[in-house]
Amino acid sequence: MSFEYQMKDFDTKLNRKRFLFIVISLSFLCFWGSYAEFEVGDSISGEVYYSAEPFIVKTSSDVTIRDVLVNDGDWVNKGDVIFKGCYYNDSSSCVEVDYRVDNSGYIYSYSLIKSGESYKAEEPIFYMFEKDMELRVKAVISPELAIKLPVGASVKITASSDIDNIEIVTYGVVKTKSRRVTSSLSGKGYESVIKVLDVEEFLYEGMPVTIFVSGGKFSPLAIIYNSLIKSINKSWINHVRP
Incomplete structure (x- = not known):
């Protein structure tokens, strides 16, 4: 086998490996892009409530x-x-x-x-x-923000635990279409109802929360990471609770 033939064969294999690497990299980026880490955008204040009495x-x-x-x-x-x-x-x-x-x-x-x-x-x-219950969050928002919160939109929800002010992080989706309301605190606006996806037992009815609005979706790794952090927080709270 000539040296020239060996070099051509080597170049062919190298090009195949490069092509395969590019395809795998692009596939990974497309996957990651479709489940992008939740980016912080507009933030609003909300309140937790139960869907059943x-x-x-x-x-x-x-x-x-x-x-x-x-x-x-x-x-x-x-x-x-x-x-x-x-x-x-x-x-x-x-x-x-x-x-x-x-x-x-x-x-x-x-x-x-x-x-x-x-x-x-x-x-x-x-x-x-008496029946299956959903933990929900409601907030009065501006007309501009209501456009960013269609049914099914993803949101990030944070709050501070009453015990040692540990941060609670969970996620939710918009449950219903925003409806026009008049609030004694913020005047006219739109009320948005959000279903909490990952129910966190340290959330209670009437608890104030912060809602982060973004067009992004949830990163699987971010959800796993937050679940791990919450497990650590729960263990710590159970440890320090008198």
């Missing part, structure tokens, strides 16, 4: 949790025992009682409850809903 689970006297018998999202029937508690009488002796629910529904957001924790009388312990 909750029942607040609480007790008529002080109680110390002994054992939680349900999981977040479980359906329970009226009369089911959802936790065992310890009430203290006048002599400070523990009286064990099974707490039974007065309504049927879904259990929601009890994640921070631990055995041994105490609650005062009438203090909310967790919530129940």
Whole structure:
């Protein structure tokens, strides 16, 4: 085999490798571009609310949790025992009682409850809903911003936890078409309703949040990263909570 032929063969293989590298690189960039990292654009203030009316689970006297018998999202029937508690009488002796629910529904957001924790009388312990519930955010926005928030538009939602001011980051999509309203705070505008995609248990009804509006989509790596950060935050909050 001549030297000239070997060089041509080498150049052919090299060109093929270059072509393959370019194709792979462009494919990756196209994929990444279609799921671009969420870029910060306009920001607005909003408020968290539940799509269904909750029942607040609480007790008529002080109680110390002994054992939680349900999981977040479980359906329970009226009369089911959802936790065992310890009430203290006048002599400070523990009286064990099974707490039974007065309504049927879904259990929601009890994640921070631990055995041994105490609650005062009438203090909310967790919530129940008669039907499937969505966590939503609503905000009154300008007509210009309403154009950027069609149904299905992606948004980034941030808030500060009441515990150690840890930042909460989650994502949502516009649930309904913006409708014209009159707000006592901001005057005339458009109300936008956003469904929270990744429900974060540290969000509660009435909690103020910041909504970042962008035309971008979500990066899979960004969502994985934020999920990891939230897991670390949850572990830390559970650790520092008295």
